[in-house]
Amino acid sequence: MSLYEFEPEIVDFFVEGRSDRMFIEHLLDGAGENVRVWEAGDVEIPADMVAEVGEYIGAKGRVVALANELEKRLDGREEYSVLCIVDADFDHILEPESKDSKFLARTDFTCVESYYWDAKTVRKYLKLSLHGSVPLRADDFMSKVEAAMSDLFLLRLAAASLGLNFSWMDPSSCCGDPKKNAGFDQSRYLEKLLNKNSAFDRRADLEGKVAELREVMGRDPRNSIHGHDLCKLISWLIKPYIRDRNLTSEEVVSRSLACCVERVDMAAYPLFIRMMELARLQ
Structure with a gap:
C-alpha cells in the first residue's frame, strides 16, 4: 500500500x-x-x-x-x-x-461484455469476423439473442434474490434451430436446471420471483446480460451458418466482439471517463 x-x-x-x-x-x-x-x-x-x-x-x-x-x-x-x-x-x-x-x-451495465452489445459493434462483428455468412441484419440478430438472454438473466437474478447457489448450464441445449426461427425454451431449461440442482421444491418460488422481477426490469438489454450466456447464445445462433467451428467457440466469440468495439465509443461511458481521468488521457 x-x-x-x-x-x-x-x-x-x-x-x-x-x-x-x-x-x-x-x-x-x-x-x-x-x-x-x-x-x-x-x-x-x-x-x-x-x-x-x-x-x-x-x-x-x-x-x-x-x-x-x-x-x-x-x-x-x-x-x-x-x-x-x-x-x-x-x-x-x-x-x-x-x-x-x-x-x-x-461496470455501467451488468458486465464488461455488455459494452460489446450495440448495433455498431454487432454490424462490424457480422461483417468482419463472420464475413457476412449469417444472413441476418444486426437488429434482427440482436433481437433473437436478447429474447433468450432476458429470460436467462431473470432466472439468474431470481435465484440470486432467493439465495440459491445454482450450478448453471449451457442455454444452447434448450434452443431450437435458428434457421427455423426456433428460440430458447425457458420452461425446458428451468426443468433441467431444477433437476441438476435437486431443487424441484423451489420451482414455484423461482417462477414467482421471475414474474415479479420482470415487472421492474428496465428496457436496456445491456442490463440483462450475463457474459458467458451472451457468448453461448451467439455461438448457438451462428453455428448453422459457419463452417469453421473455431469461430463459434465461446472464447472466440467473446474476443471477436471485443475487437469490434471502437475505443472512441467507450469514452462516452462514466466508468471509462473515470478511468481515462485517472490515466491522464483527458
Missing part, C-alpha cells in the same frame, strides 16, 4: 480476469508505462478479507476485498490513482449502494 504514497505517479487498475485486463489495456493504450492493469490473481487476498465484504470467494470477491482494504489503509488526505473494477452483475438491482467506495467501481 505504501507504493502509492511514495510513487504517486503510478496508476493501477485491478480487474477480475484476463479478458477484462486485455480489453482495458487496449482502451488505455498510449497512457504511458506508469499505467498498469492487474488481474485478481496477481494479488494475494486472504479468504477472510473476502468474507468481510460479504462476497463469494472468487475473482470479483477478491477485487472488492482489495478495494475495501485500500480504503482502510490509505487515508483520505491524499488522492491515489488506483481503482478496482468489477462486473456489476446484479448489484445495481439487489445492492444499488452497498458496494460504492473510493477505490471500487462497477
Whole structure:
C-alpha cells in the first residue's frame, strides 16, 4: 500500500480476469508505462478479507476485498490513482449502494461484455469476423439473442434474490434451430436446471420471483446480460451458418466482439471517463 504514497505517479487498475485486463489495456493504450492493469490473481487476498465484504470467494470477491482494504489503509488526505473494477452483475438491482467506495467501481451495465452489445459493434462483428455468412441484419440478430438472454438473466437474478447457489448450464441445449426461427425454451431449461440442482421444491418460488422481477426490469438489454450466456447464445445462433467451428467457440466469440468495439465509443461511458481521468488521457 505504501507504493502509492511514495510513487504517486503510478496508476493501477485491478480487474477480475484476463479478458477484462486485455480489453482495458487496449482502451488505455498510449497512457504511458506508469499505467498498469492487474488481474485478481496477481494479488494475494486472504479468504477472510473476502468474507468481510460479504462476497463469494472468487475473482470479483477478491477485487472488492482489495478495494475495501485500500480504503482502510490509505487515508483520505491524499488522492491515489488506483481503482478496482468489477462486473456489476446484479448489484445495481439487489445492492444499488452497498458496494460504492473510493477505490471500487462497477461496470455501467451488468458486465464488461455488455459494452460489446450495440448495433455498431454487432454490424462490424457480422461483417468482419463472420464475413457476412449469417444472413441476418444486426437488429434482427440482436433481437433473437436478447429474447433468450432476458429470460436467462431473470432466472439468474431470481435465484440470486432467493439465495440459491445454482450450478448453471449451457442455454444452447434448450434452443431450437435458428434457421427455423426456433428460440430458447425457458420452461425446458428451468426443468433441467431444477433437476441438476435437486431443487424441484423451489420451482414455484423461482417462477414467482421471475414474474415479479420482470415487472421492474428496465428496457436496456445491456442490463440483462450475463457474459458467458451472451457468448453461448451467439455461438448457438451462428453455428448453422459457419463452417469453421473455431469461430463459434465461446472464447472466440467473446474476443471477436471485443475487437469490434471502437475505443472512441467507450469514452462516452462514466466508468471509462473515470478511468481515462485517472490515466491522464483527458
